[in-house]
Each structure stands twice: as structure tokens, then as C-alpha cells.
Amino acid sequence: MQRGSAEECAGDAGRVVPVVDRNRCEAKAACVQVCPFDVFEIRPLEAADRAVLTLAGKLKAWVHGNRQAYVVRADDCHACGLCIKACPEKAIRLVAVTDL
């Protein structure tokens, strides 16, 4: 997976933020690799996030080492959508900041 370029992601920052579906993420890190602005990192699943998973989500998380993608630099998201295209689990969507 190639890192995207800033030219591919030339929209304004701060209009949308990525949201990760905790029942879908398998920590495959495609989002980490492709995002030109280092918006994501893979880290241990937080207890509060694990607590609200479905049974299938808990099993999936366990199989994948209880690690998932987290948004760590939401303000740097430029809304290019490269992470959405790259994620094999279709676990990412962009949400308008005004809708949060």
C-alpha cells in the first residue's frame, strides 16, 4: 500500500473527521499507510470501545490482537477519502465536523 500524496489530498483541513467502525476494524493498517497526513495509528483497543462491541466484534477484535485504528490527528484530515478506498474492511467513513 502506497502512501498518498498531499496533492491527492488538497482539500481544506478541518471540515470532516474520519470515524472508525469498531465492529469492522481489523487493524490491517491500510489507513495508516495511505494517509498523507498521519491521521491514524494502530494501538490497543480501549476498554470503553471494547465494551460496546457486538459479540462478533469482540471475537474479531480478539482474533486480531485487540488492536485497532485510532484517529489521532483528526484536525489534519483533508477529506481526500484515500483511507476509505484503502480499508479492506470498509470500516472508515468521513463525518462533517458540523454533524459531530
Ligand code: SF4
Ligand atoms: S480522508 Fe483519510 S486519508 Fe485523507 S486526510 Fe483524511 S484521514 Fe487521511
